[in-house]
Ligand SMILES: [Ca+2]
Ligand SMILES: [Ca+2]
Ligand SMILES: [Ca+2]
């Protein structure tokens with residue numbers, strides 16, 4: 184068979200068709216993938232060399248890149264229907280994403296693996312061409328070639344222009360790939376015939392017969408190449424859409440995969456390359472630590488304390504001892520109004536609780552108004568307390584909730600816009616009310632002031648350094664996650680997410696846009712803000728903000744650097760959807776928990 188192909192492939196377009204019928208049966212027999220279960224377990228020992236993999240989901244326009252340590256970064260770049268590329272466009276040794284738009288022949292390059300606009304764009308090729316990334320001249324920089332019906336058009340510059348060279352290789356319908364198969368520092372072209380699983384390789388950029396070929400994969404597999412073994416030469420891997428697995432071969436020979444790992448889903452397009460130092464977010468899992476709580480909506484603990492304190496909406500705080508024993512720590516159900524969005528909504532220990540035994544609650548009183556109250560544990564009783572803040576609530580909804588000490592020692596409270604719909608009471612942009620904002624309370628003097636505003640219902644927030652991460656529940660179209668500082672205006676109701684909701688005012692308002700806007704109802708209906716992870720059990724999660732949604736129950740997170748999202752992930756496909764996620768919680772050591780209104784509490788652990 185090999186000699187037959189070589190003899191005939193002087194005119195490969197015509198003659199490669201002739202051998203298809205012969206090799207179909209062989210390819211099925213030799214296809215990779217036998218006994219995958221034992222090989223999936225080996226993913227952790229994958230010799231990746233300098234090679235990482237990525238997948239582009241053409242349905243959503245979302246990328247998922249997997250670093251060699253197994254961590255993953257997901258981000259939107261490109262639009263449905265684009266073809267993905269990965270290459271070193273700026274010659275810094277790290278590969279980044281690009282999109283080829285088949286409808287226009289435009290290439291859109293990014294020099295970083297994160298959401299954003301193209302760093303460079305240019306036109307090369309025609310509609311229906313297939314793009315290839317490679318270093319065709321060995322200068323250490325990748326550029327884009329295109330494959331068109333059995334002809335390859337090489338270009339060494341990232342700009343619009345004519346091909347530097349072209350040559351014939353393969354048949355119309357073959358799927359081209361590129362790689363440095365002989366380790367000479369020059370990328371050349373291979374062809375994968377999906378219908379048969381036969382791959383053809385060429386080591387020079389000119390017309391001619393395949394230098395070698397072998398069977399790898401099964402029909403509909405998608406091929407990538409990478410230097411998995413760090414010996415300077417690229418070898419093949421395939422992504423199998425039918426099982427969402429990569430099958431990696433350490434040599435360009437016909438053999439079973441050296442390693443198999445699960446990554447991705449369905450009809451996604453694979454890439455491979457050198458993503459540089461791992462910057463992705465690690466696998467996570469839920470570990471249920473308790474159930475049977477009554478509408479739990481918060482969890483906290485004093486720093487360094489082994490106990491957990493669970494807030495139940497009706498007005499109870501349940502203490503969970505280190506051995507799991509539960510007891511009632513605190514009960515103010517008699518003074519809490521608990522219906523709809525009302526209840527005991529926030530709870531915070533004083534940073535010096537160990538010495539002064541002070542703690543703080545935010546609840547809706549029996550008149551339906553907001554109260555923030557201080558208690559001292561040793562003197563607990565209705566008369567032993569100090570009311571720090573009372574705010575009249577014009578409606579039963581949008582009462583905010585979160586209560587947390589900031590790093591500056593002040594106590595912060597999230598308050599909604601007063602309720603109704605679409606800011607009925609006009610509080611979002613009114614700086615003369617505490618409603619619709621983040622309120623700063625000086626617990627020493629009892630003074631309160633508006634610290635940030637333009638919020639609809641900041642149910643949960645978290646301070647990290649001098650930044651606040653806010654989950655702000657949206658109206659009809661967009662749930663928001665925003666990050667800001669003192670004095671910021673988050674835009675409600677002039678903006679909902681990035682969307683203008685206030686006509687001409689949108690042009691002049693100096694509002695902080697959200698970091699993420701989550702489409703309602705497609706992705707979520709009521710965002711549940713979380714925490715920036717500062718625990719120690721999952722080091723690779725450090726600095727990541729995690730959040731969810733009360734209705735859709737996803738688990739998402741991102742990490743910022745200089746205000747930009749540099750790592751992002753949606754763990755829902757691996758951890759599953761939860762029901763009625765009411766809040767996240769943080770224990771005395773910075774580990775995080777997810778609370779569901781169905782009474783269950785789960786700890787976030789390494790996956
Ligand atoms: Ca680069
Ligand atoms: Ca080059
Ligand atoms: Ca080469």
Ligand SMILES: [Ca+2]
Pocket residue numbers: 409410411412413414415416417418433
């Ligand atoms: Ca290699």
